[in-house]
Amino acid sequence: MAEVGKAPKAPRSEPQASGVHPGGLPKPIRVDAEVIENRPEGGANLRLRLRVRGWPGFRPGQFVMLSPGARTSVERSDPLLPRPMAVFRERPHPDGAEVEILYKRVGRGTRLLAETLPGQALRMVGPLGRAFPAPAAGERALLVAGGTGIASVYQLAAGIPGRERVEVLLGARTGADLMGEADFAALGVALRVATEDGSRGERGLVTALLEGSLAGPGVARVYTCGPKPMMERVAQLAAAAGCACVVSLENHMACGFGVCLGCAAPLSAGGYALVCRDGPAFDASAIAWGALP
Amino acid sequence: MAEVGKAPKAPRSEPQASGVHPGGLPKPIRVDAEVIENRPEGGANLRLRLRVRGWPGFRPGQFVMLSPGARTSVERSDPLLPRPMAVFRERPHPDGAEVEILYKRVGRGTRLLAETLPGQALRMVGPLGRAFPAPAAGERALLVAGGTGIASVYQLAAGIPGRERVEVLLGARTGADLMGEADFAALGVALRVATEDGSRGERGLVTALLEGSLAGPGVARVYTCGPKPMMERVAQLAAAAGCACVVSLENHMACGFGVCLGCAAPLSAGGYALVCRDGPAFDASAIAWGALP
Amino acid sequence: MSDPLDTRVDLGGIALRNPVLTASGTFGYGSELAAFLDLRRIGGFVAKSLTLEPRAGNPPPRIAETPSGMLNAISLENVGVDAFIRDKLPALPEGVTVIASVFETEIERYAEVCKRLAGVPRVAGIEVNASCPHVKSGGIEFGQQPEVLAALVRATRRATALPLLVKLSPNVTDIAAMARVCEGEGASGISLINAVQGLEVDVETRRPVLSNGLGGLSGPAIRPIALRMVWQAARAVRIPICGIGGIASAEDAVKFLLCGATAVQVGTANYLNPAVAGEIADGIAAYAERHGYRRVADLRGALELPSRRSP
């Protein structure tokens, strides 16, 4: 498993996004990954396990680009673009590594992903992007995630030393929509859940849970990933409580490695950062939320 | 099984191609057919068995249009066009009918077809085209087929009353390339095989076998389907022997039902016939071979 | 909901049951696909383009598959205007709305075909296909030159009292200018786009795949180009627009309506699914109802433009 703060494997030359710890990042690969399992997990969520030869490891917050559907002996150009997916977890595998992805079936690409069968292959490029910055010494880590954003923060929670100090707040529309709850529970972190219909955990928005948690003792660093309105509200609450806030953005991407300039996130200081290269994690204060789609 | 000479189910209004018996044709359907089996048969050949609800039956020589690869919950537009495939055989099935196709993996569409798994669905439109004209009373039937054309003439051989009078000559590059030999053998027709490398049957071209057969007693009607040079040579030999010759053409098609005008076959009398509507079977003498691609 | 949805639209004087037509050259003369689709379920159909005399068209290969599209070089193949009136029209059931499409190689011949269609009971309107090579201009399409297009629209407009749609070529620098030419010359509406000129090559034979060399690209691949041109034309003229190009689903069709089309035509998608036009008509109605529209006609031009900057 990737450890936060591990020595750099392949330092990158790109400029560092403000406030985000770049760390050393594994050198990305391009590979045909074999599907070991692709299992529905309730609601529209699925768990994908891939066997990846030559996997270089990853850092919490990094993602991969996956072909939209199984590869065939024929290259099909519709749908065309690969889909970004957070690396949920990795495990050793006799032949490379096993990489796990938690994802939701939302559109054409993820529907084709969901129809992929064990034994079929997906083209994978990654790991890409930078790592989440680790919490500073003595800081409490407060992770707030909703929807598909839940997958992006799991490894962060898993990697922080002293998990009992890590608090994780997960939100979803319904209990069935909720991703990965059992995985977080198994980590031994302090876990709370909110669903909009109350079918699981508390009824309401996860941001309501956050208000309580921010009121707790000591300085907290808030990490968030999920729908834009949720992240924006989390950032506001954190700012009001005087806490640092790191957001992991889910912009649309064509390449994932910094050359198409498609994933631009508007910065409050003007100009844009590239989510795939400079993120996906950013200081919440660096983002011009009004101009983010 | 479709019988030659059965009463018309749904008469069609299109003009009749010269010399070809139109007969009554079943009303075509559009349906998602379920793959029961899709089994490699040696070389690049496969045998596809489909469960088809509402299948109206077919006449020898008719074909279906099959989507290039399994349908998914997402419509994929590459490859775009359906592929024409002869109906090899039909069997009763508790739920509609079982339709069998013999096909060869040659390009993008058939490669995707070959990767289709049991339980998946293919869009099917058909049966389309007209039936082979039956041999006249007292005429010997001489079927000469090569490559994928073999699939087109099987049902003709099966449907002619008095199969012992039917002579079938099959050709292929190698024994492994040869389609459906066992099926023809099981019909009890007089069967001879030629392969270019001699790995099965006689060494050489199937047209060499034909020369012998044409020399036999009585009037023969020759039916042929396969690569263009083969069909052209068969037509020449038949003409030289004073025999009628019916060719089943394999033009490229976009629709299969007479509206795109893509499948035009040049006629010796000038102008074009549509292979999907007026054929695929034609009097060999009606075709302007030089202008056929 | 109280009132049922009103699906009717008026395409330049042609009253349509709903905004879905099938495109010229993709639905034959209307009876070929009777087994799959009752044409009375959709707004209408545009017949294969007609010339004065019957024409045989190009030698095969005439079609080639391309990524999310196809090329065709059918050329002028059709039964001729007289056989259409005599044989094809009477074969269609009552209640099918028929638009006759016309193309030719000279302006006078275009006008003559239009005249022969005058007074023919079943013809609700004429679509002039301007994507035809103009013999006198050395093979450049009528619809590629503003002056030639103007002359063509003027002559055909004079030749008939029927609603007159002009079908534009997409192979131009400025589609809005071409749309304005049509409006200026009295066209009742504009259909766009016709196929985009393209080429496919077989690397093994080292020849073009089509016997004709060049062909027309159609299918989903061209949809973004068609949608852009419809949007540009809709902003340039007031006459109604019939959107065409790569439409394969109700969602695709709605995009064209939102961009300013009054109706749409479904082309290549018919080959894949001969019942698709009916499914699209149903899907548009479902979309309109889901979004609280009372009249499908109100979808026209309902696109909201980005506030920051207009596209």
Place this chain on the structure above:
Amino acid sequence: MSDPLDTRVDLGGIALRNPVLTASGTFGYGSELAAFLDLRRIGGFVAKSLTLEPRAGNPPPRIAETPSGMLNAISLENVGVDAFIRDKLPALPEGVTVIASVFETEIERYAEVCKRLAGVPRVAGIEVNASCPHVKSGGIEFGQQPEVLAALVRATRRATALPLLVKLSPNVTDIAAMARVCEGEGASGISLINAVQGLEVDVETRRPVLSNGLGGLSGPAIRPIALRMVWQAARAVRIPICGIGGIASAEDAVKFLLCGATAVQVGTANYLNPAVAGEIADGIAAYAERHGYRRVADLRGALELPSRRSP
């Protein structure tokens, strides 16, 4: 075989190891993809287009997927010519052939960027991107008006002694005429095509998907259009042509060479497979050997035309 295959080509004075380049805007400044492809394996790369000053580009969303293609509206985002020379060029390993791409909103500014690139050691040539909206013509692209294009080529040709490629816009009626304009003004070669103008709409929000509204269509969908335009341009001029548009495999690339291109650029396909350009270079060589060519350069224009009629 006796002699090894000669893969070199000369693109208007730019000596290329093999005929495969990566297209502007699809390979960054050359070092982003070092983990996936050694640029010394391919003919060279065309850097992201440069302006005089650094530019920030359009707000997101900037990209949208379409059938076998994508739309982009990145606009002018780039580090500026000075930062390119100072920071980006030195980061590239020796032996990488670099073509700098230039775009601007005024002709004088284009010329000034070209001047700044003069004498910069690592720059083998300049590609002038003429698909940029010309401010003085009210947003019409430089490459859409023959006189404006002529003025642009003249000015940039005067501004630099480097080999000068002009990259044409496909959004024109007559690409051959545009190619002749470039040749007449002394361009060393022509690159085509840039992205085709398109539009995509989200039916749920009823808005264009891109913040900018319109965008440029690229990817396999446009390949038949690109191939047609390369063929038309190749017949119109003698200067070499660099074919671009939807190339995703060696077979695709060979089609462009057969139609008259001296070299090709791979664009959108890099996003799907960042090593694809190297695979294409290898595949072209394999094709040439399989077909008995001694020199890849001999593939240029080797298309056989149908005997019946020219395309």
